[in-house]
Amino acid sequence: MRIESAVPSEHKNRLIHTVYGWYALTREQTDLGPFDSPNEASYALSRHIRMHKGLNQRPLGRPQQMHLHDPDQCTKNNCGLCVEARVFRHSLAVAVS
Numbered sequence: 001m002r003i004e005s006a007v008p009s010e011h012k013n014r015l016i017h018t019v020y021g022w023y024a025l026t027r028e029q030t031d032l033g034p035f036d037s038p039n040e041a042s043y044a045l046s047r048h049i050r051m052h053k054g055l056n057q058r059p060l061g062r063p064q065q066m067h068l069h070d071p072d073q074c075t076k077n078n079c080g081l082c083v084e085a086r087v088f089r090h091s092l093a094v095a096v097s
């Protein structure tokens with residue numbers, strides 16, 4: 001997965017690529033996406049961070065939760081990690097059948 005250089009480095013661990021497109025992960029109830037390109041996801045994330053600045057004091061960044069994320073426990077409305085986890089489960093199911 002290659003992310004174009006127009007995407008600021010602090011966004012790179014918050015963008016994920018799924019078969020549906022690119023998602024920008026947020027700390028809020030709704031992730032952003034899917035988008036056609038990482039640049040669009042990054043742009044949406046920049047706008048999102050500006051809108052939420054000051055509302056949320058937790059530090060920037062987010063630990064990688066890939067493959068640990070549980071869609072059954074997740075309370076987000078539009079979750080990029082859930083999309084990724086579902087696709088991953090599906091690809092495992094296809095692989096064993």
Ligand SMILES: [Zn+2]
Pocket residue numbers: 069070071074075076079080081082
């Ligand atoms: Zn989720």
